[in-house]
Amino acid sequence: MSAFDGxxxxxxxxxxxxEGSRVLDLxxxxxxxxxxxxxxxxxxxxxxxxxxxxVIACMKNGINVLQIDLEKGLxxxxxxxxxxxxxxxxxxxxHRTEKLLTEMLRVxxxxxxxxxxxxxxxHRMAIMDGHMPVSDRLPYQWYDTPxxxxxxxxxxxxxxxxxxxxIHERLVLDDDGQPVKDEPNFLGSFALYRLGGTGG
Amino acid sequence: MTTEHAIPADSVGVVSPLCARxxxxxxxxxxxxxxxxxxxxxxxxxLNAARSNAVLVCPALSGHHHAAGFYADAPKNLGWWDNLIxxxxxxxxxxxxxxxVNNLGGCHGSTGPITVNPETGKPWGADFPVVTVEDWVAAQxxxxxxxxxxxxxxxxxxxxxxxxxxxxxxHCPSRxxxxxxxxxxxxxxxxxxxxxxxxxxxxxxxxxFHGGHFYEHDTLPRRGLRLARMLGHITYQSxxxxxxxxxxxxxxxxxxxxxxxxxxxESYLRYQGDKFAGSFDxxxxxxxxxxxxxxxxxxxxxxxxxxxxxPARADFLLVSFSTDWRFAPSRSRxxxxxxxxxxxxxxxxxIESSAGHDSFLLxxxxxxxxxxxxxxxxxx
Numbered sequence: 001m002s003a004f005d006g007x008x009x010x011x012x013x014x015x016x017x018x019e020g021s022r023v024l025d026l027x028x029x030x031x032x033x034x035x036x037x038x039x040x041x042x043x044x045x046x047x048x049x050x051x052x053x054x055v056i057a058c059m060k061n062g063i064n065v066l067q068i069d070l071e072k073g074l075x076x077x078x079x080x081x082x083x084x085x086x087x088x089x090x091x092x093x094x095h096r097t098e099k100l101l102t103e104m105l106r107v108x109x110x111x112x113x114x115x116x117x118x119x120x121x122x123h124r125m126a127i128m129d130g131h132m133p134v135s136d137r138l139p140y141q142w143y144d145t146p147x148x149x150x151x152x153x154x155x156x157x158x159x160x161x162x163x164x165x166x167i168h169e170r171l172v173l174d175d176d177g178q179p180v181k182d183e184p185n186f187l188g189s190f191a192l193y194r195l196g197g198t199g200g
Numbered sequence: 201m202t203t204e205h206a207i208p209a210d211s212v213g214v215v216s217p218l219c220a221r222x223x224x225x226x227x228x229x230x231x232x233x234x235x236x237x238x239x240x241x242x243x244x245x246x247l248n249a250a251r252s253n254a255v256l257v258c259p260a261l262s263g264h265h266h267a268a269g270f271y272a273d274a275p276k277n278l279g280w281w282d283n284l285i286x287x288x289x290x291x292x293x294x295x296x297x298x299x300x301v302n303n304l305g306g307c308h309g310s311t312g313p314i315t316v317n318p319e320t321g322k323p324w325g326a327d328f329p330v331v332t333v334e335d336w337v338a339a340q341x342x343x344x345x346x347x348x349x350x351x352x353x354x355x356x357x358x359x360x361x362x363x364x365x366x367x368x369x370x371h372c373p374s375r376x377x378x379x380x381x382x383x384x385x386x387x388x389x390x391x392x393x394x395x396x397x398x399x400x401x402x403x404x405x406x407x408x409f410h411g412g413h414f415y416e417h418d419t420l421p422r423r424g425l426r427l428a429r430m431l432g433h434i435t436y437q438s439x440x441x442x443x444x445x446x447x448x449x450x451x452x453x454x455x456x457x458x459x460x461x462x463x464x465x466e467s468y469l470r471y472q473g474d475k476f477a478g479s480f481d482x483x484x485x486x487x488x489x490x491x492x493x494x495x496x497x498x499x500x501x502x503x504x505x506x507x508x509x510x511p512a513r514a515d516f517l518l519v520s521f522s523t524d525w526r527f528a529p530s531r532s533r534x535x536x537x538x539x540x541x542x543x544x545x546x547x548x549x550x551i552e553s554s555a556g557h558d559s560f561l562l563x564x565x566x567x568x569x570x571x572x573x574x575x576x577x578x579x580x
Binding site for chain 1: 533536537540541543545546547548549550551552566569570573574576577
């Protein structure tokens with residue numbers, strides 16, 4: 001996808017993974033994040049992916065991958081069976097957002113969610129200009145995007161509040177992959193969260 | 201020198217069946233004892249010096265030891281998994297030493313109903329003891345010992361063959377590094393057992409069956425076997441595939457207002473039934489379907505499939521096919537679930553295919569890419 005994909009985000013997420021964690025990576029793509037976590041954090045676990053080409057790529061990468069449709073939920077997965085459930089840059093491609101977030105924290109002690117911020121100023125400019133935004137973080141035309149949910153940092157935090165999900169940590173990055181401190185919903189193009197359940 | 205048929209570069213080429221004889225008694229799960237037995241097998245590729253590259257290919261219901269290549273006197277009779285096994289194929293015989301076996305109770309040379317019972321001097325027929333998946337694994341493990349294979353790089357199989365791979369991982373955990381379970385199930389459903397029972401009844405009620413001792417009457421229950429195979433064939437294919445292959449097409453002549461072969465699908469089923477009835481043993485069919493019915497590792501572990509897999513140490517690959525309704529994807533997911541509960545390394549692919557259960561024998565590009573990628577990461 002974009003030039004940003006990978007390294008910066010992976011480093012942040014790896015920092016949130018304790019040594020030897022059990023990890024479930026939802027929408028794991030070619031498995032490179034999970035592989036990174038295995039190598040740098042000694043993590044073990046599974047990737048979940050719906051697309052067969054990516055499933056094959058995961059197998060080439062030597063990670064455990066399960067070809068499962070996330071729209072059908074995580075019913076196979078046992079309560080609290082993972083230290084961490086990750087959905088990296090994929091939440092916006094799934095319809096059942098609330099169900100999935102709740103399920104992630106049923107299955108995992110903690111969750112990591114990352115997504116592109118639709119309220120990033122360049123995206124706002126595009127709308128002002130009369131077009132749906134196309135950027136490094138949203139590298140699709142409106143007619144071919146895999147994204148089905150369009151939300152912002154503020155929207156996401158409201159939903160967490162509604163669902164009783166605690167935000168343990170947040171990191172917002174700008175277009176260059178640098179951390180954003182002020183006005184994150186305006187200056188940030190990508191957000192990463194470490195989340196816990198009501199109990200945690 | 202030119203040959204009539206050029207051998208493709210990715211074929212294992214000319215192969216020969218081998219026979220291993222075991223003279224120690226084998227006690228079966230039923231309690232019956234086989235005083236001695238023989239297993240037919242074939243091998244492809246070379247066992248490496250470390251003896252770490254052996255792969256066991258377990259046969260499905262009508263499978264046997266001829267899994268790849270061809271015999272010098274029958275160049276068109278390719279092994280049943282020839283599209284998978286060979287130099288450069290997903291199961292690459294340049295890296296792996298592959299062994300395929302004809303199980304106990306089979307009808308392709310291993311000790312079974314058509315071989316001679318030493319006690320009577322006549323074919324075993326219906327007296328051949330009922331064998332289970334676990335018995336097959338026990339016999340295969342003796343073959344592994346004989347061939348100097350302490351630990352399999354992988355044990356693989358489709359359908360009933362997948363059950364053998366699972367059984368290996370449970371009963372001989374230290375001997376299996378990878379288990380590849382394709383289009384299989386942790387146990388049959390009632391519907392699945394019901395299909396098997398109809399097939400068995402077709403055979404048993406054929407007047408030519410003679411209680412399983414038809415060899416002595418110099419006949420065979422052709423009609424029963426034919427019906428059993430026709431029924432099986434319907435369940436191994438999908439509605440979608442049959443619609444695609446035959447639809448409602450009529451053979452030449454159209455409707456004759458008779459019960460002759462008029463629809464293409466009738467012609468196909470009769471052909472498949474006849475072919476099978478002429479080449480397969482009825483008693484073996486009964487035994488193999490019973491082995492399917494009985495397979496239930498969870499049942500042996502208090503009903504808990506995860507508990508059944510607790511001894512397993514292998515890494516697993518599960519593959520299912522979208523239109524397989526006899527061994528549906530949900531059945532493979534049950535296995536995946538049980539393996540995750542045991543924190544096993546497991547990967548699972550659900551291949552889009554219109555070909556139903558039989559997909560596991562075909563060479564769908566995604567399916568073969570999955571197997572290739574998985575095998576490529578198995579170290580030898």
